[in-house]
Amino acid sequence: MSRMRRFAPWLVFMGGLLLAAGSLRTVKPLDVAADWQAFRELPALEGGRIKPLDSLARNSLLAIRGKSTWQDEQGRRRPAIEWLAQTLLAPELAARAPVFRIDHPDLVGLLDRRNEEQKYFSLAEIAPHWDELAALVSRVNPEPELRTSFEAALVKLGHALDLYSGLTLAAQPPPGLWQDALGEYAALEAILSRAAAPGMGQEADLAPQAVALMHNRYAQLALQSNVSLLPPAEDQPDTPDNWRNMGASLLGTLSTGRIDPVLQGYAELSQAYRGQDWDAFNAHIHVLAQRIEARHPAPAVRVAFEALFNRLQPFVLGMTGYVLVFLAVCFSFLGWTRELQRGAFWLLLATLIVHTFGLAARVYIQALPPVTNLYSSAVFVGWFSVLLAVLLESIFRIGLGSMVGAIVGFVTLVIAQNLGDSGDTMEMMRAVLDSNFWLTTHVLTVTMGYSATFLAGALAVAHIAGTLLKMNPATGRALERMTYGIVCFGLLFSFVGTVLGGIWADQSWGRFWGWDPKENGALMIVLWNALVLHVRWGRLARPTGFMQLVVFGNIITAWSWFGTNLLGVGLHAYGFTDKGALALLGFIALMLTVIAVGYAIPRQNSATAQQP
Amino acid sequence: MTPRALFRFFSSIRLTVTLLGLSIVLIFFGTLDQVEFGVYHTQQRYFESFVAVWQYPATWVGGQGALSWLALPMPGGYVLGPMLVVNLLCAHFRYFRPRWSKAGIVLIHGGVVMLLLGQLATQVGQEEYFMWLDEGGAGNYIESSQHSELVVADITEPGHRIETVVPMDLFDDRPTWFEPEGLPLRLEVIGYLRNAGIALRKDLNFDMGPMLYDRGIGAESDLVVWKRDPTYKQNERNVAAAVVRVHGADGRALGAWLVSDSFRNRRGDGVWVDAYEPQTLEYGGRRYEVALRFKREYLPARIELVDFTHEVYPGTQIPRNFSSKVRTVDEASGTSRQTLVYMNHPLRFAGYTFYQASFAQGDTASMFQVVRNPARWFPYVSSSIISAGLVVQFLISLIKFARRKGGQGDPPKATKVHAVAVEGGAR
Numbered sequence A: 001m002s003r004m005r006r007f008a009p010w011l012v013f014m015g016g017l018l019l020a021a022g023s024l025r026t027v028k029p030l031d032v033a034a035d036w037q038a039f040r041e042l043p044a045l046e047g048g049r050i051k052p053l054d055s056l057a058r059n060s061l062l063a064i065r066g067k068s069t070w071q072d073e074q075g076r077r078r079p080a081i082e083w084l085a086q087t088l089l090a091p092e093l094a095a096r097a098p099v100f101r102i103d104h105p106d107l108v109g110l111l112d113r114r115n116e117e118q119k120y121f122s123l124a125e126i127a128p129h130w131d132e133l134a135a136l137v138s139r140v141n142p143e144p145e146l147r148t149s150f151e152a153a154l155v156k157l158g159h160a161l162d163l164y165s166g167l168t169l170a171a172q173p174p175p176g177l178w179q180d181a182l183g184e185y186a187a188l189e190a191i192l193s194r195a196a197a198p199g200m201g202q203e204a205d206l207a208p209q210a211v212a213l214m215h216n217r218y219a220q221l222a223l224q225s226n227v228s229l230l231p232p233a234e235d236q237p238d239t240p241d242n243w244r245n246m247g248a249s250l251l252g253t254l255s256t257g258r259i260d261p262v263l264q265g266y267a268e269l270s271q272a273y274r275g276q277d278w279d280a281f282n283a284h285i286h287v288l289a290q291r292i293e294a295r296h297p298a299p300a301v302r303v304a305f306e307a308l309f310n311r312l313q314p315f316v317l318g319m320t321g322y323v324l325v326f327l328a329v330c331f332s333f334l335g336w337t338r339e340l341q342r343g344a345f346w347l348l349l350a351t352l353i354v355h356t357f358g359l360a361a362r363v364y365i366q367a368l369p370p371v372t373n374l375y376s377s378a379v380f381v382g383w384f385s386v387l388l389a390v391l392l393e394s395i396f397r398i399g400l401g402s403m404v405g406a407i408v409g410f411v412t413l414v415i416a417q418n419l420g421d422s423g424d425t426m427e428m429m430r431a432v433l434d435s436n437f438w439l440t441t442h443v444l445t446v447t448m449g450y451s452a453t454f455l456a457g458a459l460a461v462a463h464i465a466g467t468l469l470k471m472n473p474a475t476g477r478a479l480e481r482m483t484y485g486i487v488c489f490g491l492l493f494s495f496v497g498t499v500l501g502g503i504w505a506d507q508s509w510g511r512f513w514g515w516d517p518k519e520n521g522a523l524m525i526v527l528w529n530a531l532v533l534h535v536r537w538g539r540l541a542r543p544t545g546f547m548q549l550v551v552f553g554n555i556i557t558a559w560s561w562f563g564t565n566l567l568g569v570g571l572h573a574y575g576f577t578d579k580g581a582l583a584l585l586g587f588i589a590l591m592l593t594v595i596a597v598g599y600a601i602p603r604q605n606s607a608t609a610q611q612p
Numbered sequence B: 001m002t003p004r005a006l007f008r009f010f011s012s013i014r015l016t017v018t019l020l021g022l023s024i025v026l027i028f029f030g031t032l033d034q035v036e037f038g039v040y041h042t043q044q045r046y047f048e049s050f051v052a053v054w055q056y057p058a059t060w061v062g063g064q065g066a067l068s069w070l071a072l073p074m075p076g077g078y079v080l081g082p083m084l085v086v087n088l089l090c091a092h093f094r095y096f097r098p099r100w101s102k103a104g105i106v107l108i109h110g111g112v113v114m115l116l117l118g119q120l121a122t123q124v125g126q127e128e129y130f131m132w133l134d135e136g137g138a139g140n141y142i143e144s145s146q147h148s149e150l151v152v153a154d155i156t157e158p159g160h161r162i163e164t165v166v167p168m169d170l171f172d173d174r175p176t177w178f179e180p181e182g183l184p185l186r187l188e189v190i191g192y193l194r195n196a197g198i199a200l201r202k203d204l205n206f207d208m209g210p211m212l213y214d215r216g217i218g219a220e221s222d223l224v225v226w227k228r229d230p231t232y233k234q235n236e237r238n239v240a241a242a243v244v245r246v247h248g249a250d251g252r253a254l255g256a257w258l259v260s261d262s263f264r265n266r267r268g269d270g271v272w273v274d275a276y277e278p279q280t281l282e283y284g285g286r287r288y289e290v291a292l293r294f295k296r297e298y299l300p301a302r303i304e305l306v307d308f309t310h311e312v313y314p315g316t317q318i319p320r321n322f323s324s325k326v327r328t329v330d331e332a333s334g335t336s337r338q339t340l341v342y343m344n345h346p347l348r349f350a351g352y353t354f355y356q357a358s359f360a361q362g363d364t365a366s367m368f369q370v371v372r373n374p375a376r377w378f379p380y381v382s383s384s385i386i387s388a389g390l391v392v393q394f395l396i397s398l399i400k401f402a403r404r405k406g407g408q409g410d411p412p413k414a415t416k417v418h419a420v421a422v423e424g425g426a427r
Helices: A002-023 A036-040 A053-065 A080-089 A105-110 A123-138 A149-168 A181-196 A202-224 A246-256 A261-274 A278-295 A300-312 A314-332 A337-366 A374-396 A400-419 A436-468 A473-509 A517-537 A543-567 A578-599 A603-609 B003-010 B013-032 B034-047 B077-095 B100-125 B216-220 B378-403 B417-426
Strands: A043-046 A049-052 A069-071 A077-079 B051-055 B071-075 B127-134 B138-154 B162-167 B176-178 B186-193 B196-200 B223-227 B241-247 B253-260 B264-266 B272-274 B279-283 B286-312 B319-330 B335-342 B347-349 B352-360 B365-372
Touching (some): A002 A314, A002 A337, A036 A080, A036 A278, A036 A300, A043 A053, A049 A053, A049 A300, A053 A069, A053 A149, A053 A300, A069 A080, A080 A149, A080 A261, A105 A123, A181 A202, A181 A246, A246 A261, A261 A278, A300 A337, A314 A337, A314 A374, A337 A400, A374 A400, A374 A436, A374 A543, A400 A436, A400 A578, A436 A473, A436 A517, A436 A543, A473 A517, A473 B378, A517 A543, A517 B013, A543 A578, A543 B013, B003 B077, B013 B034, B013 B071, B013 B077, B071 B077, B077 B100, B100 B378, B127 B286, B127 B352, B138 B186, B138 B241, B216 B223, B216 B253, B216 B279, B223 B253, B253 B279, B286 B347, B286 B352, B286 B365, B319 B347, B319 B352, B319 B365, B335 B352
Parallel strands (some): B253 B286
Antiparallel strands (some): A043 A049, A069 A077, B051 B071, B127 B138, B138 B162, B176 B186, B186 B241, B196 B223, B264 B272, B279 B286, B286 B319, B319 B335, B347 B352, B352 B365
16 A cells, blocks of 8 residues: 555656557548548638648638538538549538537528527528528628628628638539539640641631630639638749739630649549549658759748647646646645645646646747637646646645646646637737837736736635635645735736836827726726735734635736727727636626635634734 | 824835725726727717716616616725835835845835826826828828817918917807907807717708808708717717908808718718818918818828738738838938838827728728827836836745745734734734
8 A cells, every 4th residue: 555655646647648549549541541640730721820630621621610620411420621622622522511600590491491400500501591691791781790690690691601612612613514623724735735826727716715715714713712821833932922823823824824733642642532542642642742842942841830739738638637637636635745746746747747748839830929819828827826836846746736736737728729719820920019129028928917816816815715714724825925925926917017108108099008997907907906905904804804805816917918908998998708707707706706715714714824 | 183193094014905995996997898899989078087987887887767776986006106105215215124025125115106107297287199190191190099180271372371279278158259369360169069060961860950050061961960968989080160350350250060070071980071171261362271180280291101911820810010101301401211000019209109990991091199298208108117116126035935834933024014004003
């Protein structure tokens, strides 16, 4: 038994690692013979940045279906990349894939289905109602805030259909006079060579007309897809602006007379895919990859790395890790306290390393500082909180640092997951925010202020809970000191961050302070932390009262982080949803409950942690 | 209350905590009201006032009925700011003992006082303007979006204007007389509306009654004018209008004109609306133009817009950059320089900061927001002092903390200033 006890930390650590790794189930592709890995790493320009097809697949499916995997007609769960392959290479197959998520009962009813029977629809099921949908969409209220839920659902479906149709037109033209893209390209080259050599008889006279018709077709297609698969030509600088989509490339063909070899490669790939000829499919992918790399050598590593990052899902792994740390610390209060807590601490460190890897990977892929939008701010808030928690635990060694850090880490990653399910989380920065120096300094320090205030709030919740559960006074005092220290951290970071924001504003817009909602939110955090500290220095409250104030800091920070975005005014108002508003209200209600519970603690009870 | 008790009150830490709490409340409601009233108006109502009253919004649930009575008065920025400064200074004189362990606290509090003073100076001294330029065009003045002025220009000699300007801030809510120097005319502003509705009488299906003006556009086109509540929303702007009766030097009335900044101006979207010819009158053998316009501030040099560009990320509508290539030409010295104004890189010129704010007309016109803030350097100095104080105090705490590491001993007494407050008898 005692030997087992000595190995307990190792058991917790190794067991945790195994469990976490086991939680990473990857969905197996159905067509196993295809080299999906190579296909995943082909680059595409979409949303302003170059990304692997794997990211294009996952983000598009997230936006359309709300998940990054899908189930085919037979109900088999398949990875996003297989859906993208269908959409790009064989749209007639993709049309049968039930990937459009529709939740609004009226909209489901419009498609002649019952809401409780079906959530996911295929293009083939939607297409018969096309005219009706188009008519309804055209009458939607142009003011987004004034739309009914039905109108909002219509607009959402409209966006999903646009996105989908852009994908089907990314790799090859839609069926025309020819059997497939290869047929069209052969015909096109024939027409162009005849048009270039006039006077060859009656047929030649028709060539210019044919070219004019093709011109119209390709000009239309060039406008219909936002996905560019064709890297800059050999003689062009390798910048994102020089990537072409299928339509634009074929327009170019009309003057050069030559089909882009990459486009040709996609047509050959499509033929092999439709014929399920996997040897040919794999061979074509490799040829295609070589052709692309010849013209666009540099970021190939970055694109491949992004595909790897997608597969590893460090933040999902992190969530599992934090849950296990939390459980291990909980069990430690029952027995084998020191051993289990040591194991939990090691596991927390390992999880923090995974979290750090995810954060660093995003920085490398985007070539931007870690916080660029709400999603990444959630990831960063969690990361920094856990870092502080690790410091606390290494000083106090009472398990509570690990536990509270794990809670904050888990919750923030869940928030991130929910913020990220509308599409690409690595979107480009809007012009006003595009300044690496200030993004690094101002945004990071302000976000660290959020982290510290949240961590302090979580410690205070633990203190209130612990007092109710009659924890021993030494633990109570340790928690107080931890909380106090982290509130000081919070004041330092939120103040410095707010001031740096003011300096940024003065440098950029000539005014230090503009009473913008986000600025005000940050200032509220600074003032609140100052208030809490003054209450303590002046001994104006008993320990529980101090903790209640610190818990209220959670509400103020949540308001500053998300609430101000709900107002929809000011420079910082970027993307947030109604679902988020509900979650925010729920969080505020929970914190108010904790504060109310604090009042139930009798005075003599909390006196155990009274200051000398 | 004895002076001693008063001093006790103003130096107490309870007052500090109360003021901080009230500041948070004020900022919260001052943020909430921005949805309804925009930043500018809210700033005036909450942060540049002595008392602010938050009114339950009519657009919220029950705002029209059951909850419409709900209003929350609170002390405004001009009460809380000075109180905080007084509180800090009193506390300093009451508790300060020269001791190294408190150096950080002194720095922090000194910096906070300076920051608050700087904010006051900014609120009093800061002015905001805008400037529209077309590509290839130039301008030598900036305009205020909040203030209007009446201008009477002598245009007798072609290509030459002699302007006389009357700021409408001087209008007194009743007919007000102006006798500008050097102008043989006397101006009687009968009415001035900060936001007016203007329409052709024939377009209305009800009768508005007779109007006060009998000359110019208002009379010729038979326009009617009515008062509207000023708007503070970001995407709306006020249309100012005034009725001015012009008298000769002999006191004889020459007629009353309707003037409005909407008659000949660039709308918020940047488009010039040249609905009417300039309004003119003749007196004493000279020709005058009379108009109402945004208040102007003339620059010591001319600014030309060479080129405006607006880039988006490829394949998206996400803006990547807006930039204006401008040239400032100082005619007096004959010097000129070219600058690129773009996101986070404003042009600083003649005490003003010009930053890229908007664009229009198919990317051929550019708008600059122009700010002048004489107290600009205040926050830099004060926040450096505070940051230094925070770091010093933080390090002191950390050292003490590290010495007591291990969970034993006293709770941290990093800052004893206010602990002394308690012992000193604040209770």
